Amino acid sequence: MKNKTKKNIVRIGLIQTRSESGPVPNLKKIILQIKIAAAKGAQIISTQELFTTPYFCQTENTQNFDFAESIPGPTTDALCKVAKSEKVVIIASLFEKRGKGVYHNTAAVIDADGKYLGKYRKMHIPDDPAFYEKFYFVPGDLGFKTFQTKYAKIGVLICWDQWFPEAARLTALAGADILFYPTAIGWKPEEPQQTASYHAAWETIQKSHAIANGVYVASVNRVGKEGGLQFWGQSFIADPFGHVLYRASSAKEEIVLADCDLNLVEQTRREWPFLRDRRIDAYPPILSRLIEK
């Protein structure tokens, strides 16, 4: 079944880091890491979720809204310069201040010529002990989006979005060949047994998005202990068959690099023609909360 098609390689770089104390050192660090990734040939580079700060959602504290900034704004301005000088696409996960009292968990996409392309606002907002995101973030209202960058048409989803097949499906149907998931997920060190389950489920469901949609999935998580959470790293890139091309360690700062053959998207969908056979005529009840008789 293997088609001997020409390859169309794009190199992805994911920056898995430990957070510094705040925005100034984190921005400095990420710019350095982007330059290192670019020097290693990365063409599309993604930060982890909310990279400018420690994961502040572990508590509900109005002071933390001070971390929010406009998008585009000072951080994207700085990153646009780097994108242009390094000729790389940058996906930057940031805390967006949209207006007084209206904040989002947002990812900005910057093209390889330094142009700000647009943003995705996290659609699914969690709320769990130590992940009090509903306190901070208005659910996104821009829908599921794709961005035509110099090197690939990509989609960006953020962390909790990972658990929703609908989010991946909608982004893939809109034409994304690669789904990026900036993430901040970890465990409570006092619950080590649950961690293995959670991590396995986390990787499984993201691989399933690659398989169901015939796309690449690139997930970038932070490492390090912050307050009561140990972030589990293990950023990875999966191909459209769900093969993990590279999986980072659970504890170290790392730049994850993988070469993705974009032609494999069409090739995989020819072999696994799921998009041909979707029963869209029968799916309308999926817009229900529950289906009660």
Added chain:
Amino acid sequence: MKNKTKKNIVRIGLIQTRSESGPVPNLKKIILQIKIAAAKGAQIISTQELFTTPYFCQTENTQNFDFAESIPGPTTDALCKVAKSEKVVIIASLFEKRGKGVYHNTAAVIDADGKYLGKYRKMHIPDDPAFYEKFYFVPGDLGFKTFQTKYAKIGVLICWDQWFPEAARLTALAGADILFYPTAIGWKPEEPQQTASYHAAWETIQKSHAIANGVYVASVNRVGKEGGLQFWGQSFIADPFGHVLYRASSAKEEIVLADCDLNLVEQTRREWPFLRDRRIDAYPPILSRLIEK
């Protein structure tokens, strides 16, 4: 986070077999296997896909329509008797003759008192070299269904449905605590390298349905070589975290047994409240074939 809830155990039995030459020996064999499974405590028992025959869809041959039968009909009548005597729920995957020239790939559900509860008609029909199902089966028109049986509320999906997150979602939203997937999937022995990928993807995507929906998934596949296909067995049962409770061998006939705690469905959804956060307001474009701008 573990809640100390009471358990509500149901034992599933999946009958992974090699096909005999045709309906008479296969029915005889499945009845014997159901009795053995029942003796081992199985309460809900599923056959593999199209268990009465070899997997005839490897070729397009109008003679094979002779295998089709009405549902309910002679095979379900025989199985209703077994269900009643053994006090087990039976899911029987059959070739349905609905009328002259209208055939479906259908699963019948029989309750533990021997009552025929209804049927599910395979919604997603594949068509691939050696899997020429579009020649034989009209796509299902009964939608995604659940069945309240004596032991659990269950959903049945069939083989190719496995690859569609929408099918699992719709069946779970309708209240199924366990998704059953009668299956006939295998590889061409001349392509062993692809098999590992395909099998891994097949298990991954089904585990993802368990995780995304907080339900049990029970998948039952055939074994043995038939014509150009080697069926890969490896029937399995996964819990709502995506843990595989039991995975059968790739070559041997086996009865897969696992105890499923139905209370884990609610417990898992409390810990992973995905159904709380689905953005049903933003999902309507999922009813599109592709999303073009």
